[in-house]
Amino acid sequence: MDTERLKGKNILITGAARGMGAANAEAFAAQGANVCLGDLDGDEAQKVADAINAAGNGKAVAVRMDVTSRADNAAAVAATVEAFGSINVGLFNAGLNKPRFFMDIDEDNWDMIMNVNTKAMWLGMQEVARQMIAQGPQDKPYKLINVGSIASRKPLVDVTVYCTSKYGCLALTECGALGLAEHNITVNGYAPGVVVTPLWEQLDKDLVEIGFKERAGQAYDDIVENNLVIKRVSYPKDVVGTASFLASDDSDYMTGQMISIDGGWVTK
Secondary structure: OOOOOOOOOEEEEEOOOOHHHHHHHHHHHHOOOEEEEEEOOHHHHHHHHHHHHHHOOOOEEEEEOOOOOHHHHHHHHHHHHHHHOOOOEEEEOOOOOOOEOHHHOOHHHHHHHHHHHHHHHHHHHHHHHHHHHHHOOOOOOEEEEEEOOHHHOOOOOOEHHHHHHHHHHHHHHHHHHHHHHHHOEEEEEEEEOOEOOHHHHHHHHHHHHOOOOOOOOHHHHHHHHHOOOOOOOEOHHHOHHHHHHHHOHHHOOOOOOEEEEOOOHHHO
């Protein structure tokens, strides 16, 4: 690993206490970045930050934040700037899911998922971009990175609201690229498939609860067998390379793109 690939990058990551967010924070710091880990679980985010600092490459701070709050997004940006002097990259990773069949969706389910997965991304993008614009021009583009999903591109019968929210992530990526280009801010994203994280572990249980699957682990097995070209589920380590590329200077001539990291699911 190039320990200086992300040197000079000051990065805010939401949903960074565990799963893909924590893995990206660790990988970015190992490549020389300074990272601010934002999460509703501030204690766990602090543990990840402490481990990063102990490893001794990039620096890390943690901040407790509710990503659905504009004030908390602004505070997380301010914490990043206070710690590192500026912000160059925002990675909007926070998300959740709670499966329902179409006719079982209620307002609470809709609002919870849409607020965390889509509204929060919009708020984060705005607040980070506001700071970037205030900082003024820099030689390299500022970067916003959105975490989408296979559900940004494929309709799935058991997670209609999640699909709606992740199609929204794709729209925010494309529209943000257009709306922020004049400020030298690029907007890209990546779309994982099945990633073994606490979110997916809970989803596996929920799918049994609503009667879509008969046993724990069946969702993983069925997707691998029926939907994936690469016949295995993925892990957070499988996304960090693409995320690092999008945060680095190597992606300077890209904007408005959503890269699939889904084992080939989108092709089937």
